Amino acid sequence: MGNSSTPQQIPVVVLAGFLGSGKTTLLNHLLHHSGGSRIGAIVNDFGSIEIDAMAVAGALGDSTVSLGNGCLCCAVDASELDVYLDRLAAPDAGIDVIVIEASGLAEPQELVRMVLASEQPRVVYGGLVEVVDAAEFDATRARHPELDRHLALADLVVVNKLDRAADGERVLGLVRSLTDRAAVVPATYGRIDPEFLFDCRPSEERIGQLSFDDLHERGTDEHAGHLHTGYDNLSFASDAPMEPRRLMRFLDSRPDGLYRIKGHVDFGPYDVRNRYTVHAVGRFLRFHPEPWPAGDGRRTQLVLIGSGIDTEALDKELQGCANDAPHADEHGMWGILRYVPGTEEEPGTGGY
Ligand SMILES: Nc1nc2c(ncn2[C@@H]2O[C@H](COP(=O)(O)OP(=O)(O)OP(=O)(O)O)[C@@H](O)[C@H]2O)c(=O)[nH]1
Incomplete structure (x- = not known):
């Protein structure tokens, strides 16, 4: 003071x-x-x-x-x-x-x-x-x-x-x-x-x-x-990996009111080494791949925050992005990789 x-x-x-x-x-x-x-x-x-x-x-x-x-x-x-x-x-x-x-x-x-x-x-x-x-x-x-x-x-x-x-x-x-x-x-x-x-x-x-x-x-x-009184939030978790094309479709069509998304995504067989930290702020979107921490259970965890959003519908849509199939198709990650920044100017989110 x-x-x-x-x-x-x-x-x-x-x-x-x-x-x-x-x-x-x-x-x-x-x-x-x-x-x-x-x-x-x-x-x-x-x-x-x-x-x-x-x-x-x-x-x-x-x-x-x-x-x-x-x-x-x-x-x-x-x-x-x-x-x-x-x-x-x-x-x-x-x-x-x-x-x-x-x-x-x-x-x-x-x-x-x-x-x-x-x-x-x-x-x-x-x-x-x-x-x-x-x-x-x-x-x-x-x-x-x-x-x-x-x-x-x-x-x-x-x-x-x-x-x-x-x-x-x-x-x-x-x-x-x-x-x-x-x-x-x-x-x-x-x-x-x-x-x-x-x-x-x-x-x-x-x-x-x-x-x-x-x-x-x-x-x-x-x-x-x-x-915060005008905002709703949804915490989404899934043990089944997310299918990258489906998740990209979800993100591309996200409503404007859904201002903030953050968390990390398990793409299962599409990248077994890394989890993908995701950040959306308004229309800005980034994914940062980083190796899974040793001993951490593999799952997707996301927080979505917005105003005038239908959290139940968003939850359902996200559940629909999960896919247990053991095989990845060759180009499945392309959509996601467009949003992975070059490491020079954009640092990772650090630490998790
Ligand atoms: N281009 C750009 N992106 C940035 C900059 N600073 C942060 N970011 C990105 O903006 C996103 C949100 O950053 P955070 O630090 O998580 O923001 P925050 O204020 O803690 O977010 P909330 O806790 O959800 O309010 C992440 O993708 C960051 O990498 C910057 O100076 N330039």
Whole structure:
């Protein structure tokens, strides 16, 4: 908490940003480039399959804790968060900074309020980082004007995916105009200097405003206005491998409301060595093949998030993509491979 922190206190940084903006990618970057500093992470997944937690757990081991199934901003109270903060702040954990990765539909001010309300004496609120998808920024803002409010609360804004944005400079300028003295940092694949995380100190003034506004002014039915109230999610799992052509047909015809898909796919005989991490964000689609982790059961696990989607129908359609046949046809993977990036510029999702 800025000036009042003592050297022993561990800053707790809230990492937020709309669905698919690149929070997990940024967190993984920080974990791999944190130098001598040890980062603890609390990951909040929206779906019941903890895809994000799996994505960072490999890098963190026991310094990751997962809060799955529902937005942290509503699903747990501050004392529940304290249980996790206690664990990560224990002196023998040797952690220097804790990052809470919010789900892409969380209300950041609620998370900040929870951190401010923490009774764990070894932690102090360390600021709000908002990740923005530069390529989707205009469309996302048009659908969710309330995101401007999130930017106004941020201490650091990472304008990510600049490689995909045709007019990155304009987006950067727009974001700057929407922030209140926050540092605005351009990025691709979340590659920012980890020092920003440590420097992301909120001013006393902003903290005062946050705690006062949120506790006293917003009223009790604010939950109705939370981003996630307009969204549904489906967690899909299958032990039978997915047939690549069928899955591609499903993906090609996915409804616009189905904004986010993430997880990993088992293509069975089509590639026995690798599982395929999949990410869809809007119309953007990528597959990343990576060897199956030893000892891990082979299955497909997907989380789908969208607004106005028929989760039952989508579940049925996905079930229809499974196929137990032991043989693969020669060109079956072509459709999928079109969405596998070159490894140079696009890193894998890292860790799971
Ligand atoms: N082209 C491009 N893709 C990116 C960049 N950063 C992240 N991605 C990709 O965007 C997709 C979503 O990234 P994540 O880091 O999972 O996003 P997230 O914000 O954690 O997603 P949610 O937790 O679902 O809200 C993945 O396919 C990433 O590889 C970037 O700078 N450029």
